[in-house]
Amino acid sequence: MSSPKSIGFIGLGIMGLFKKSADTQNLYIYDISTEALSKLQSETSRTRVHICSSSKEVAERSDVIFTMVPEGSHVRAVYLEPENGILSTNLASKILVDCSTIDTATSSLVREQIIHQFPTATFYDAPVSGGSLGAAKASLTFMLGASKTDPNITLLNQLLGTMGKFIFPCGGASLGLTAKLCNNYCSGLIAIATAEAMNIGVKSGIDPRVLATIFSTSTAQSTISDTWNPVPGICPGAPSSNDYEGGFKVQLMKKDFGLAVDAAERVGAKLVLGDAGLETYQAASKDPNCVDRDSRVVFRYLGGDENWAVKFEK
Ligand code: NAD
Secondary structure, eight states: OOSOSEEEEEOOSTTOGGGGSOSSSEEEEEOSOHHHHHHHHHHOOOSSEEEOSSHHHHHHHOSEEEEOOSSHHHHHHHHHOTTTSGGGSOOTTOEEEEOSOOOHHHHHHHHHHHHHHOTTOEEEEOOEESHHHHHHHTOEEEEESSOTTOTTHHHHHHHHHTTEEEEEEOSSTTHHHHHHHHHHHHHHHHHHHHHHHHHHHHHHTOOHHHHHHHHHTSTTOOHHHHHSOSSTTSSTTSGGGGTTOSSSBHHHHHHHHHHHHHHHHHHTOOOSSHHHHHHHHHHHHHOTTTTTSBGGGHHHHTTOOTTGGGGGOO
């Protein structure tokens, strides 16, 4: 396919990719939530946006279809639902790109069913990182489940490049998801470790600003500590400094962490911190003081002193 004339977007939530896609093609969009659709209709100034009544209709009318929904069950509904799912229409020669963070088993199942029924269609996993700000500013990172030599790579780079800054072909099918889950497993653990270490320090009487500065020049340095520090008041722009509002919800971290632990089990990769990390995010997701807040709320979950500043005023 050279340049697609029509693009479809299914799933218009926080990460809804439609926001910064190119304005040169006809766009066909659908979300199961009528509220999401009418919000979008009232906000967009674009003329070539067509609201569809199902995922099937989006697929019928688009050459390339992007999907961005919360979990594997939603991806199965969008693609496989017999009456109105994407697969209930002819997908010959179409390109389908799922950007949701889901389990690799669901992604492979959807890919196999598509290729089985429509051998000329192609399906890619392309999860993202960068959060709501990245989606709004078109600065997302895409982890693409394809090799560098994939026949569609130029087109994918061009389309994803309108929504993101970095596009990494990860080598083949499902490996985009694998990269995403490895990243979130690692950053989830760094957040817990940073929160625990800062908590030890504050409880022992050290000013957390001093400790964070030491981390930034020592071996505990990380983006989490430098930019997303779990202790309120260390990074003024971080969610922790705004009552953990915004950012990456703790429930999403629980989901991704659990998917990473499952992936490890499937490939026989030994984890020593997996259970502890998962239990932490599961418990924090249930804690009324933490639910719906940025995942770095683990500092609060640990009982960290959020009013440490009063101790260090003089
Ligand atoms: P969201 O809940 O804000 O939006 C999901 C949208 O999908 C909703 O509008 C919902 O109505 C729609 N939807 C659900 N089922 C549907 C169906 N069957 N048909 C059509 N639409 C349907 O979620 P989000 O934050 O946009 O996250 C989407 C994906 O992106 C998730 O897999 C998440 O893990 C991943 N992600 C999120 C972030 C973040 O910071 N929010 C960052 C990176 C990746």
